[in-house]
Amino acid sequence: MTIELIAGAIKAILMIVAGLSLSLFLLYFERKGSALIQDRIGSNRATLTGLGKRMGMPNLGIINTTIADPVKMFTKEDFIPAGADKFLHTLAPFLSLFPVMITFVVIPFGDTILISGHRIGLEAANLNAGALYLLATIGLGVYGAALAGWSSNNRWALLGGIRATAQMISYELAMGLAIVSVIMTFGTLNLQEIVRGQGGVWFGFLPRWAIFTQPLAFVLLLVAGAAETKRIPFDLPESESELIQGFFIEYSGGKQAVFMLTDFAEQALVAMLLTTFFLGGWQIPWLMRDGFHLPGGAFLALPALAVSLMGVVAFLVKVVALCMFLGMVRWTLPRFRYDQLMRLGWKGLVPLGLFNVLVTAFVVVATGRVQ
C-alpha cells in the first residue's frame, strides 16, 4: 500500500516535471528552430563567463533560452493596469496553467515495472474514465484565456479573450469526436488499456497503431489540438498584427511567463495525446514483453526492465518528434482569417468527425465487438 502511494506521488511529480522540461525544450526549439527554418541566426548572445566562446565553440543559445530568458521574465515588474479586476487578473494565468498541468497525470508513459515484488504501472493515475477526465480538464482551459481577456480592462484583451473562448469551444467538439472514435475502436476509456490495445502486429509486420485504423481521427485531433493550443495557424486570439498580443496583452513579468508556459505545455500535451491515442503510446513496433519479434521471424530476447525503460524512451521520442512537427507547422503556415477558422471548425471538422464516428460504429458492430 505505502509503496504504491510513494510511487504514485513520485510519478505525479515526474509527469509535471516532464511537462515543464518539455516546455523548456520547446522554448529552445521555438528560438533556434524558427531561426533555422527562417534562415536566421537566432539567440546567440548570453554566455556564462564567456567560456565556450574562448574555447572557440559556437554559441547554441542554450543559455539564452533556458536561463537568461526565464530570469529576465520573472524579474520584470509585475504590472496590474488601472481599472482591472485585481483578483481575476492575478487568478487568470494560474487558471490557464492548472488544467494543463493536471491533465498530464493520466497520460501513460510506460508499461509496468516490478519494484520489490510490487507491479507498478507507469502512469500517474490509472483512471477508468481517463478519456473523460482528459476532455473535462481540457474544457476548463477556456476560463484562463476568457478571464484574462475580461479582467484586463483593455479592448484588445477582451477581443482576444472572446476569440480564444469561441475558438476553443468550437474545436473542443472536433477533438471530442476524434477521441470518441478511438474510444469506440478499443472499447475502453482507460488510456493505459488503449495503449495496450495498440500492441502487436497485423499481417506479421504492421504495428497495430490506431493511426492505421483511424487516420481521419488522427488528422482531426492534430488540427483540433493545434487550434486548442492557440498557435499559428490558429493564433487569432493573440495575433500580433491585429490584437498586439490578445488576451494577455496587459500581463508582464512572471504572469506573462506563465501564459507562455501554458502555450508550450499545451503543445506538449497535444503531442502526448496524439502519441497515446494514435501512435501506440509507449509501444515499440515488434517489441513484446520478452523481446523483439522481428517480421522475418527473428527473435531478440531482452530483460523485462529493459523493455519497460525502452517503452518510456519510445514515448518521449514520439512526443518530441510530434512537438517538433507542431513547431514546424507554426513557422511554415500563415494565419487563418476568423471566418475561415470558424468555417473549418464547424463545417469541416465537426461533420468529418461525425462521419468518422458513424463509420467506426458500423465497423465495430459488423466485426461483432459489442458486449
Add this chain to the structure above:
Amino acid sequence: MPPFLYIFLGALAVVSALGVIIQRNPIHSLLALIATLMTVAILFIGEDAVVVGFLQIIVYAGAIMVLFLFVIWLLNLQVETGPTGHLALKLFGSLAAALLVTELFFILAPPHLQVKFTHEPVGYGSLASLAGTLFTDYLVAFEVTSVLLLAAVVGSVALARRLPGTDDPRAARKIAS
C-alpha cells in the same frame, strides 16, 4: 469518499453557492457558480457516479457556463451600483430559505424515506452501465431529448436574431436623442 473530504467539499459548495447570490458583479457570480458546479461534480464522483460527474464538468462547467459568460460580455454588464433593493424582501427571502431548509431536512430525513439500501452492483456508474440503462429503459426519452435540443437551437436563434428591416431600437433611440 472519506468524511473529511465530504465536509471540505460540502463547505466549499455552500460557500460558493452563497457567493453566487451575494456577489454584485455578474462575472464574479458566474465564477462562484462554476466553483459550485465543479464541487458538486466531485461529490458526484465520490458517490460513484463517475461518468455523470465528468459530464457535469464537460457540459455544465465547460460549455453552458461559457454561454453565460458570452451573454454577460454581450450585454456589457458591470458591477451593480446603487440601492440593493428592499430590505424587507431580503429578510423575507432569507427567512423563506431557512424555513425551506428545515422543512426539506425533516421530509428527507431517512426514517421517512423508507428505502431499502442495497449494495451497488459491479460496474456501477461506469459508462457501460449508464449507456445500458440509457439505451434500453430510457430510449424514447433519449430520442425525444434530441428533438428538445433542436427546438432549443431554433428557438434561441429566433429569439436573438434581429428581423430584417427592423433597426436596433437602441441605435434608433440614440439617434433620436
Add this chain to the structure above:
Amino acid sequence: MIPLTYMMSLSAIIFAIGVAGVIIRRNILVMFMSIELMLNAVNLAFIAIGSRLGSMDGQVIVFFVMTVAAAEAAVGLGIIISIFRNRETVHADDLTLMRW
C-alpha cells in the same frame, strides 16, 4: 459511505440558497444562475439516493436534467438578450409592462 442524511442536507441547503437567490436578487442573469443552482441541488439528491439504491435510474435522470438545462440556458439567454435589446435593462423590477 457518507450517511444519506448528510448528502440530503447539503442538497437542501444548496436548493434553499438557489431559492433565496431568485427571491432576493433582481438581476435576471443572476436569477437564472440561481435556477441552475437549484437544478444542481436536485441532481445531487438524485445521485445520492441512486447510489444507495444501487440503481442507475438516478444517474440517467441527472443526464436528462443536464440536457434540459442546456436547452433551457440557450432559450433563456436568448430571451434575456431580446429583453435587453428592447428595454435596455436586465433588472427584473423594471419590467413592469404586464403589471397591474
